[in-house]
Amino acid sequence: MKSKAKFPCLTGNSFYAEVRRRVNKDFKENNRSTNANKLMWFKACFFLTVFLVLYFVILLLPISTALLLGLTVLLGATCAFIGFNICHDAIHGSFSNSKRINSFFSFLFHMVGANPYVWNITHNVVHHTYTNIPGHDEDIEVAPGLIRICNEDELKPHQRFQQWYAFPLYSLASLSWVFRKDYKKFFQKSVGACQHTHPKIEYFNLFFYKFLYYFVFIGLPILVMPLSWWQVAIGFVVLHMAQGLTMGLVFQLAHVVEGTTFPVTNADGNMEEAWAEHQMRTTANFATECRISAFFLGGLNRQIEHHLFPKICHIHYGRIAGIVKQTALDFNLPYHENATFLLALRSHYRILKKMGRPELAD
Template sequence: MSISHPSATSGAVPPHPAGGPDGAAPAARPAQRSISSYTALAQRVREAGLLRRRRGYYWRRICAVVLALAVLATAVQLVGDSWWVLLLAPLVATTLSQVAFLGHDAAHQQVFSSPRWNAIASRCLASLIAGLSHGWWLGKHNVHHAAPNQVGRDTDIDSKVLAFHPDALEGRGRLHRWLLTHQGFWLFPLLLLEGFNLHVDSASAVLRPGKVKRRHVDVLMLAARWAVYAGVLLLAMSPAKAVLFVVAELACFGVLLGGAFVPNHTGMPILARGRKMDFLHRQVLSSRNVGGNLLVDFFMGGLNRQVEHHLFPSMPRPHLKLVQPMVRRHCAEVGVPYTEASFAGAFAAVVAHLNAVGLAGRRRNSCPLAAQLRS
């Protein structure tokens, strides 16, 4: 269940060569220096106690979302078969997005000391409550953490609709390539469909044998979840209003989750297929932090501190803001660019990047930005 990354607790460093003929230790290679640098940072973080679990924090959050869903289900019954009931759909979507973030944290071993209990919590939160297959999401998310923004590995930069890097323009039809020239502006209406896309991908994965581990558990949980959801709605309203309620909820859910994921890596350097890079540079260079206030923290589920999360995936969410000054200072000391933008600035950078990639498809031989992105 753990995400692949260098150990933040072992403190082990690959041994250096014994020395040259004159007995002097040779200079460390750049990759070795980066590994040593990350290990030193991890040691300071561990000594500060920032890798310790925050079970009280997470139990309060879990109880809060369960209570909120119970209150919303009651409100749906009280409002009944009225068009006003659709106003509750965004609140349901907001609560379910918080459930998804908690499932993400449990999958990263942030909640409990026991991997087994983290797995149980993550599966229940994701499959049984949020309605997304835990096994399907975990497989692709592990790869994302191991190789963020790497062509051919990170499926988060693969899309049938958008092109996140110039190589993704290959094989697109003429009309599609023309539409991609302004794809940055298509991002926002497409986010309305992201909730549907996530549920379709999740269901497709669990229905294919061998695609998802413990798929039978996910199938049972997803079926139970949708049965209860449909039952709550149909007890209160007509089938037509129930369908509209689900459509509105999924649209809001897609905007909330997509809005939390998109600015974290889109527009950051793309690693070429097969390219090797040490852990510290790979995680920091490919990630963007999103600054802001408590509302940004809430709606992005703590993922706005993406640099810190990628460096320390098992760190509890409330500790990310505490470790941020240490990480920023360390990156400045070792010369690794650290990127942070405002909420509006992050999305402006995303739109600019997507449009630049789309335009690169029309001017691949003359656009300097396209050449820079390809490199």
Template sequence: MPSTAGQSAFTALTRQAQGLGLLRRRYGYYWTMLVGAVGVLVAWVAGFIRIGDSWWQLGMGVVLAVIMTQVAFLGHDAAHRQMFKSAAWNDWVSLVLANLLVGISYGWWRAKHNRHHANPNKHGADPDIAPGAIALTPEAIGRPRPALLRWLVTHQGWYFFPLTLLEGFSLHWQGIRGVASSSTISRRWIEAGLLTVRLGGLGALVFVVLPPGKAALFLIVQVAVFGMYLGCAFAPNHIGMPLVPATLKLDFLRRQVLVSRNISGGRVISVLMGGLNYQIEHHLFPSIARPHLRRIAPLVASYCAAQRLPYTQTSLPTAYRHVTRHLNQVGLAGNDPFLCPLVAQRRSIDPC
């Protein structure tokens, strides 16, 4: 566990960030982004109607997928209270962006995402590593499987990225199911209404403008590209980083830094990934405005070096290679992949 001096150093880092104005709101930036997003969507609808019955509309589906992903990044910012001082304003903006524009349930996603931020990569606590189509932890391998599925799991790293083509469909479905079945979602009926308008409205527009075959193909392309884009943006953040045992307690700093990975590449990568390339800084300061992440990153890196904590940063291709390797190692279940450094240190002292 960190010393009192280490805790004081982190407090000093926070004060330094405050002194540089890195924790202040960026109202102009976010209002520009919000108004711009609505303007781009209106322009897209106008363009879609103007093009009419054409195979070029599949390209418009790809464009809409990119727009939807960028809007989802904005919703993520609002959910973390990055936009406004008022919690209610952030909640409503995120709800409208998620439900009405993107077509996923804000309430369902927020509950899941908050649990992730509280305990990233921790067994039994982080829903993002729970067993699913992809096994992210060795424990998920133990279930009995037919021979073909066992073979697929051992090679799951290679089909992970193609599988993200289904992520968009899953997000829409999980949102619908969450709103329909969960009584814990606040503003449940508002969310249901906005989801109905978004999903039904886009479907109606597409089938009015295009014949049934093209319309169905358009929707498949749009949702598939949307899912792959989101999956490729979120996958490098934590997959392939240390896994934390359920019984291990870590202080806030180590809980966030040891399991997070930054992606290098400057402003272009930052735009493409919606600021998620600064994952370490985002986990340490989740309410910091997106434009300030690149400015606080050198301070955090220096602080981690002073605390002798690994500060992981790689290029995007390298991160994807780590993701693939990790998933294949988990599938083989031959060892304990990417063991948490603190656990490895304990075992070296007191092996089990």
């Protein structure tokens, strides 16, 4: 088993200590909670209501095939938005200061096809600790052998075309998650360099809630809807293509764009920079001034703030962003951001092209 990468200990007036001091001071002086506010609760109710309405309209009402497919695409995107806006914060423990409320909203991850326990290990523990470190952060291994995003990955001939086929592959990410990823991560010996012993109840939860999800989204539609099984199967795939593309693009644009790095350990197996400085070099924001992005993406377009303060609800990232950016400037650290979603998408495209054909790089 590979050893865990270690970050150097903080000494003196570090960037992380200072940015935490400034952010905590802001919340204290303005007497604000770091958890959900009224807008956050509205978002949670909004996305859950849209999900339920779409699901039961698709399941019960006699509508045309074209409209059925359109609503299925919307349902897939809504599932991603529930993950972004509700479950993500809850699993981080930032939605509420109540463990019971966080547990309830974490549980909703099952209804979009994902296992919250596995996500906590792969994302909260591994990805947030070892962001963009090859061999440690498995979140950057989107399609090993097919997509190359860093110099440590082996270059293969077909990857010269990856800037074209990567995006269709992203749309399959959710389908893979539902049928493969959770099982694989749960039963492999380690995730990155982290080993885990799973509580017995999690074995039951994995299989029971996966079966329940398959019944709700495959079995029940076959029983209730006036469609053949293969038509339901097509609808299920369409739903997950919409969900997968939405998730895949958002996560990629936060870590795999121009400017972000993929640091490796030194000869002693250690990282050269402290953890917070590492986050500033491996993470990027996009479309931060777009209110639509802020509403739908659950703060994932402000990935820098999220990685530094995962215990703060994403609804507050906009107000602390100026503090984080100014502190980074004071410590001569980068603050990567693309002004719009389209600019971030173009940057990601160029990274894919460069990694697939490094001989064309400037």
